Amino acid sequence: MTVPPGSSSTAAGTPHYFGHRERLRDRFRMAGGDSLADYELLELILFRAIPRRDVKPLAKALLVRFGSFAEVVAARPERLKEIEGMSDAAIIEVKIIQQAAKRFAKSSLDKRRSLTSFSAVLDYCRTAMAFLDREEFRILFLDKKNVLIADEVQSVGTVDHAPVYPREVMRRALELNATAMILVHNHPSGDPSPSGPDIQLTQEIVALGKSLNVAVHDHLIIGRDGFASFKGLQLI
Known part of the structure; x- marks a missing residue:
């Protein structure tokens, strides 16, 4: 040998x-x-x-x-x-x-069930995004019963920025007949604290969604060291 x-x-x-x-x-x-x-x-x-x-x-x-x-x-x-x-x-x-x-993580977000478990959503998002080295902006589109219609990555950017356009977000929601959504993006730095631009973007999407009857349930920021929920921080 x-x-x-x-x-x-x-x-x-x-x-x-x-x-x-x-x-x-x-x-x-x-x-x-x-x-x-x-x-x-x-x-x-x-x-x-x-x-x-x-x-x-x-x-x-x-x-x-x-x-x-x-x-x-x-x-x-x-x-x-x-x-x-x-x-x-x-x-x-x-x-x-x-x-x-x-x-495996996404199996708990079965399309046949309502997304009522915050922990299941968080576990899936952390598995998918916590350790990425570039910023990724993901949207979970929901119907009126909060059943998952689609899970889509809207943009992939650099280490500290992923371009997102509120009108494109809403256009996609209307194409899918979604009535609600959960916004998710990661911070490769590890710190999930919302930045000023994060807050401004979220407010723009929320405002545009209200005019179109599309609710934004939450915006989650995923980091290696934890997560931030805009709803939990009363930013939505």
């Missing part, structure tokens, strides 16, 4: 990481994911895409670059590509995990 460059092997000629992979899988099976460190969970994700290499150094390098497991999973593909050893296949495996997490 030829050992890949940079890998050590056992006396029998088998790369050392073969046994490590099985031991890690066994720990996951027996004790669950909570028993694993972040880098070990990343190793499990990378195993499928990189079958013939020790991926522990790569997993640790990802954490050093991005800071946490969640931030690795949320990182844009082009940023993951900057890490030596991250192949296209490995990036796909990471992004599958991100999409799975989003869909």
Whole structure:
């Protein structure tokens, strides 16, 4: 057997990481994911895409670059590509995990049910947006029974700005026959405190919505360190 460059092997000629992979899988099976460190969970994700290499150094390098497991999973593909050893296949495996997490969180926002659970909405928005490195403006469009009609990203911007136009927001609401909405955007800085422009934009959308009988139930700002609710802050 030829050992890949940079890998050590056992006396029998088998790369050392073969046994490590099985031991890690066994720990996951027996004790669950909570028993694993972040880098070990990343190793499990990378195993499928990189079958013939020790991926522990790569997993640790990802954490050093991005800071946490969640931030690795949320990182844009082009940023993951900057890490030596991250192949296209490995990036796909990471992004599958991100999409799975989003869909799991979104399952509580079933279109057949009214969005009466604030915690379910918040959990979904945090999963989808808390660790993004660019600002994203999302709208949850609702019908008169507060049933979710559509969940749409209206714009993606820079690290501190995503362009949003109130008339375009209302035009889309009317196209969907929505009678209410929840506005959501993230602050990549981590601090969810509303800025002056955030407050002004919200007031403009609320005012335009009133003239068209479209209610704005809330505007949530999602950050790594928490969230802010315009309704909770009595800004709506």
